[in-house]
Amino acid sequence: MTGDVLRLKDSKVPIIADSLKQTILKEHEAASKASYGVSAILSSAGATCRSRSEGLLSLLSEESSYNILKFDIGSCVYIDFNGSSHNIELDSFEAPKADLLMPFSAKLVDGINQNDSRRRALVMFCFAYFNVIARSAVMLSIDHHGFDVLAKVPQGDILTNPQYHWKEFRFTFKEPAKDAEDFCRMLVGLEEEGLQTVKSCSGYG
Numbered sequence: 001m002t003g004d005v006l007r008l009k010d011s012k013v014p015i016i017a018d019s020l021k022q023t024i025l026k027e028h029e030a031a032s033k034a035s036y037g038v039s040a041i042l043s044s045a046g047a048t049c050r051s052r053s054e055g056l057l058s059l060l061s062e063e064s065s066y067n068i069l070k071f072d073i074g075s076c077v078y079i080d081f082n083g084s085s086h087n088i089e090l091d092s093f094e095a096p097k098a099d100l101l102m103p104f105s106a107k108l109v110d111g112i113n114q115n116d117s118r119r120r121a122l123v124m125f126c127f128a129y130f131n132v133i134a135r136s137a138v139m140l141s142i143d144h145h146g147f148d149v150l151a152k153v154p155q156g157d158i159l160t161n162p163q164y165h166w167k168e169f170r171f172t173f174k175e176p177a178k179d180a181e182d183f184c185r186m187l188v189g190l191e192e193e194g195l196q197t198v199k200s201c202s203g204y205g
Helices: 010-032 036-044 054-060 102-113 116-130 180-202
Strands: 002-007 069-075 077-079 085-087 136-143 146-155 163-172
Touching (some): 102 116
Antiparallel strands (some): 136 146, 146 163
16 A cells, blocks of 8 residues: 555644544443443453553643644555455545444453453363363454464473473454454353363263
């Protein structure tokens, strides 16, 4: 993608700042109305972990002096897995829709990783869905279609040479998650299915 970076007029700054304020207010409102399960994860996140819009709060200070830049797209080329280039028509771009999940992604990831029981659930996921016995696991990232986990798993024969290395695993939802509530609901669904698999393997299912 190529184009020009343009500095917007100073008269545009208050409009952008007001838009950011509205976004932050909507996020706070969504967080305040979240279910107990979602709130518990969000509140478990570290104090330094902030949503993307919260990181922009300093820009809304009246004493702050800043410029707003706009990227004006000139051309766009898509390179496929074969290395072939394809020009993308600029009029095929669509305005982005409001994302109700990703503003909370950092807090959800950190909130899960800060809790021992939730991290043990990630270890269980590795066994239930990949038949891998992990010593430890952390959540790397989330999106509307699932999440990525980094797990410490055996390398080679665990009995004769108990060496471990970190390996990434991808867990996919059956349907896209629309927001944080949806994501946590599907996460619980995967956990329930995983526990049933573990019980069946142990003979208690």
